[in-house]
Amino acid sequence: MSGIASQTCMLLLSGSGHPTHRGDSRAVTDMLGPAGPPAGAGDDTSLVLRAQEGDASALETLVHRHYAAIYRLAYRMLHHQQDAEDATQETFVRAFRRLDTFRLGERFSPWLYRIALNRCIEVSRRRKTTGHDSALDESTVAAGVDPEGEVLEREQSRALNHRIQSLPEHYRVPLVLFHQEGMSYEEVAEVMRMPINSVKSRLHRGRELLRRSMEDLL
Amino acid sequence: MSSSCLRARGWMQRELDREMLSEGEARAFQAHLASCPDCARTYRQWRTLASLMRKSPPLPSASLPGQILARAASSPGLPDLSEVPVPGGLPLWLGLAVTGLALAVLPVALGPGLQATLQAWTAAATALETSALSSVGSSAQPVVAVILFGFALTASGAAWELSRRFSLESARLARPSRS
Numbered sequence: 001m002s003g004i005a006s007q008t009c010m011l012l013l014s015g016s017g018h019p020t021h022r023g024d025s026r027a028v029t030d031m032l033g034p035a036g037p038p039a040g041a042g043d044d045t046s047l048v049l050r051a052q053e054g055d056a057s058a059l060e061t062l063v064h065r066h067y068a069a070i071y072r073l074a075y076r077m078l079h080h081q082q083d084a085e086d087a088t089q090e091t092f093v094r095a096f097r098r099l100d101t102f103r104l105g106e107r108f109s110p111w112l113y114r115i116a117l118n119r120c121i122e123v124s125r126r127r128k129t130t131g132h133d134s135a136l137d138e139s140t141v142a143a144g145v146d147p148e149g150e151v152l153e154r155e156q157s158r159a160l161n162h163r164i165q166s167l168p169e170h171y172r173v174p175l176v177l178f179h180q181e182g183m184s185y186e187e188v189a190e191v192m193r194m195p196i197n198s199v200k201s202r203l204h205r206g207r208e209l210l211r212r213s214m215e216d217l218l
Numbered sequence: 219m220s221s222s223c224l225r226a227r228g229w230m231q232r233e234l235d236r237e238m239l240s241e242g243e244a245r246a247f248q249a250h251l252a253s254c255p256d257c258a259r260t261y262r263q264w265r266t267l268a269s270l271m272r273k274s275p276p277l278p279s280a281s282l283p284g285q286i287l288a289r290a291a292s293s294p295g296l297p298d299l300s301e302v303p304v305p306g307g308l309p310l311w312l313g314l315a316v317t318g319l320a321l322a323v324l325p326v327a328l329g330p331g332l333q334a335t336l337q338a339w340t341a342a343a344t345a346l347e348t349s350a351l352s353s354v355g356s357s358a359q360p361v362v363a364v365i366l367f368g369f370a371l372t373a374s375g376a377a378w379e380l381s382r383r384f385s386l387e388s389a390r391l392a393r394p395s396r397s
Contacts, residue, residue: 068278089282092289096296
């Protein structure tokens with residue numbers, strides 16, 4: 001753990017911040033009743049319920065449904081394909097081990113995102129302490145074809161990746177979720193478990209820091 | 219910074235927040251950018267930055283879902299994922315069922331036109347098929363073709379399933395066992 005801010009961030013992103021006992025899940029299901037989320041054959045909540053009862057095919061469906069989004073998030077956090085794939089694997093294994101702590105009143109994907117973000121933050125910290133922070137991929141797919149500006153754009157992308165990485169986590173996470181993942185403020189607040197106004201202020205501050213650090217290249 | 223610049227910076231932030239400006243605000247914003255080089259430069263920087271951030275990451279390996287499942291399967295306390303059939307794969311029982319159905323239904327349903335088509339297809343079959351067909355009379359050729367097709371379908375289903383299990387097992391063995 002390094003710094004109060006980082007600890008705060010980890011707490012805010014804690015995927016098991018409200019641990020429940022295995023038996024609680026049934027009580028939560030009962031509480032949801034007809035007003036709860038639809039429990040059709042294919043929705044995440046019913047898949048989690050089936051998985052909690054040991055249904056392996058439900059776990060597999062959850063993997064196929066969410067692995068691409070988790071990988072994308074991990075790549076944006078780590079900028080390294082192999083690390084992102086490893087983090088994706090670890091995220092699912094952790095999530096499946098902690099399925100009994102999943103509160104059925106909440107949505108599955110923000111819960112999974114929190115686990116993924118925590119894993120990515122761990123990897124980032126380990127990189128910083130072991131000095132492997134320079135080994136970032138520079139291979140992002142261009143949003144549009146612009147042969148004339150390709151070299152400059154590649155340089156800008158490389159610098160952006162490094163400078164996003166160097167931002168404190170409590171600025172980097174909302175930036176990635178809002179600007180890169182395209183989430184709304186409400187969704188970012190749900191993932192980070194914090195008020196929307198806090199998300200907004202962190203986001204504004206984070207992107208201003210980023211713009212200033214990139215000013216020479218923009 | 220003048221008050222009009224401050225107002226313009228606020229509009230920039232709202233645009234970055236994906237908020238819509240009113241028609242009047244958008245007009246005033248554009249007019250300000252046209253007259254203030256400093257704000258215009260900052261606005262260009264924001265737009266470039268936002269565009270750079272939207273770039274898509276490279277795609278993951280195609281084997282990533284299989285690797286996740288293999289890793290989960292090797293984790294203690296989780297359901298056995300190795301027995302889950304891959305959606306879209308063709309299990310052995312399905313291949314056999316399709317073959318049986320084809321044998322039962324198709325010879326009856328075949329009209330003269332379809333028979334001619336099947337005979338043309340038969341003529342273009344592989345050496346093995348040709349050899350097999352040459353040993354039967356011409357009236358039985360469509361039936362033999364359907365049987366061969368059924369066998370091919372069954373074999374491809376079995377091969378698919380075997381390769382999936384082999385891939386899962388290889389990924390599991392390649393990973394050090396986890397506590």
